[in-house]
Amino acid sequence: MERGRAKVTTGAFYNSEQRFPPPNCHPGTRAQVLGILRSWITDVADLTSIYWLYGAAGVGKSAVAQTISEDFVASHLAATFFFARADPSRNNLSSFFITISYQLATSPTLGPLLKYPIDLAVCENPSIIHATLEEQFRDLIVLPCNWLAACGLTERWKSLPRLIVIDGLDECIDIASQERLISIIRQAKTVTAPLPFKFLICSRPEPRIRNAFRHQNFHSILNRTEIGESFESGKDIAKFLQHGFDRIRQEHGQSMAHVAEDWPGTGIIQRLVQRACGQFIYATTVLKFFLYAHSGSFFLTSWRTF
Structure with a gap:
């Protein structure tokens, strides 16, 4: 993964110095929505694996995403990506999957299992860091996870960090890319052997994002909650x-x-x-x-x- 490290957007990490001080939920606030998300994250039944938290600008979506990331960093959190419209390194998808896979490969818990197949993918195909998003997703995330399954380690996923937090998807300036990312995740979660991760996606309810989540294949795998004047x-x-x-x-x-x-x-x-x-x-x-x-x-x- 060292070859692709230059393309890793560390500013998208939940604990990035670039984002300091990050938005956070004030103690005692957003208790209801945080409770709902915590229950979903820890639900071993895995009835749904994607959660869309949406609302208007300024209602606290990023604060919720940050709080959830911090709450579960020692248990369920696998990776994060916090988009930012004004940051050229965080307002597009060019480094998205490289950044996610880097976090998986360097995770204290997931690294010992996923670092080898991820490194191997980059070594065998160094140009993968410049390939299409679909190819990056396949080679840097899907295939390494499949490699674990081939090694008979599928059951271990139940006790491994599986939460990927994506905040501010609407701040990706290429609107078509917003739909593209949602489509990639949807396809990965609806195949015969779905990707083991859970995705928390926070954004404004922009028309094309809302429309992407209306795809019929989302019906059985998606939870959604609007955060705004509700939730006290x-x-x-x-x-x-x-x-x-x-x-x-x-x-x-x-x-x-x-x-x-x-x-x-x-x-x-x-x-x-x-x-x-x-x-x-x-x-x-x-x-x-x-x-x-x-x-x-x-x-x-x-x-x-x-």
């Missing part, structure tokens, strides 16, 4: 805002000594929750506006005119 998002945002304002008071205690302890007050919090319309990004922006202020007088003046 209002309560979660209120909790997030209150914690943020409490933090501001602590960090600027001297300049805000004359401010009421319940600042900014329940009424203001609820007004902000209504304006957020289920979008955590709105609440985050509000807190940043106050967090980086330099004086208590700025806080009060800004708040009255906000």
Whole structure:
């Protein structure tokens, strides 16, 4: 895999320095959707193997993907890819399967089993890192997994990390590639010997992504959940805002000594929750506006005119 290392997009890893600090679910928030996903991930029956979590921009999909990745890194997580529209290395699929296979080959748990067949695939065909996505997927992921089956190790998959988290698929700038990736995964999960991995895919419900998931072969293998104003998002945002304002008071205690302890007050919090319309990004922006202020007088003046 060393030959293909130059094409690995490390910035797409869940723990990449490039993404620091990553979005994350505030403690006690998104409990319902996180609970649903955790149950799906740990379900040994494997009734469905693909989960599409979708919602509008700013509702917290990436935070959920990050939290799930961190929660299961020591048990179920096999690989991650976090897309980003503004990052040329993460807004396309050119390195997607190379990056996924690299994580499989270097995993403390999967590496001892998959590194050899993945390395062999690259050694026998060095040009694979420039081949089509379908060929990369076949040679770097499917065939190495089939090699394990041929060695009689199929049963071991039940105790191995099998979760692949894909976040921000809609931020892949080539719309056709979005459908193409979904199609590749669908085909791999509906063959006679389906790929053993589970896929958590997070994205906006863009028309072509939504249409791709409507394929009839997805009916028995796909779960989907919309994240937005459902799942008690209002309560979660209120909790997030209150914690943020409490933090501001602590960090600027001297300049805000004359401010009421319940600042900014329940009424203001609820007004902000209504304006957020289920979008955590709105609440985050509000807190940043106050967090980086330099004086208590700025806080009060800004708040009255906000």
